[in-house]
Amino acid sequence: MRGDDRQHQPRLRRALSLATIVAAVVATVVATVAATALTAAAPARADDGEGEGETTLHLVTLRGPGTAGHRGEAPDTEVARRMLALQAAVLDSVDADAPVYQWTTALNGFAVELTEDQHAVLVADDRVALVEENAIRALAGTVGAPSEPQAPVRPRSSRAAGGAGTVIGFVDTGIDPTSPAFSAVSALGPAPRRYAGSCTDAPDDDSWDDTDCSEKVVGAQFYVAGFGGDQLRSASALSPRDTDGHGTAVASIAGGAADVAVRAGQHRPGRFSGIAPQARIAVYKACWSAPDPADD
Structure with a gap:
């Protein structure tokens, strides 16, 4: 959120609508789809020319x-x-x-x-x-810079509870685990017994290891074979770390911690709470940025 808060009310309403969908639908669908056992193999390469062998x-x-x-x-x-x-x-x-x-x-x-x-x-x-x-599906919604994730959606009242004992799964651009929306946690309740996800190590990315997971971020994986590791923007991280901002924004709206001070550039619009602040978060990074934004 930037500039005059009134100017961005439609954008905030869209974000809150998205958060409602995420909290209600993603927790059901993604928790099964994203938790699916994925076995990576070396991707087959399409033939360079046209003809019957092109894949x-x-x-x-x-x-x-x-x-x-x-x-x-x-x-x-x-x-x-x-x-x-x-x-x-x-x-x-x-x-x-x-x-x-x-x-x-x-x-x-x-x-x-x-x-x-x-x-x-x-x-x-x-x-x-x-x-x-396979087809390119553009990410929906608006995002800020990765260093300014869109936690500053301000509800009418600060929620201190909701989501205890659940894990919300996100298939998105990853997460910034250092965001206050995920690091300032309390009273999450007992860990869900049936959750079987894990936090990956990323040997090709020095900015991430399995210690980046926490009591709040309980799972993190990334999948790039379908997109193509050689098709990425140079700033992309081969890890669950979010270099786009979209995944961090959506996760914070749905499951961000309660009563977090908001900072958007030079603005201090107040306090923020996710819709389900006691929920834990599992991240499945499958959305990537390309050199040409049209190919993201």
């Missing part, structure tokens, strides 16, 4: 639920093993290259480079529920 990245979803929806007696590990075996059979049926990612928790599927002919075969396969071509 594009696709997301392939097989029929039936992931392990989170399994209701039989078999343990999740055995169910996941069967899913991976089925995925291998489907990939072999079209002689596809190694998948870029595979998942088994929320859904049963994989991301893989496909030719047009391979795509057509999989669409007709009874074992396949959906085949989606």
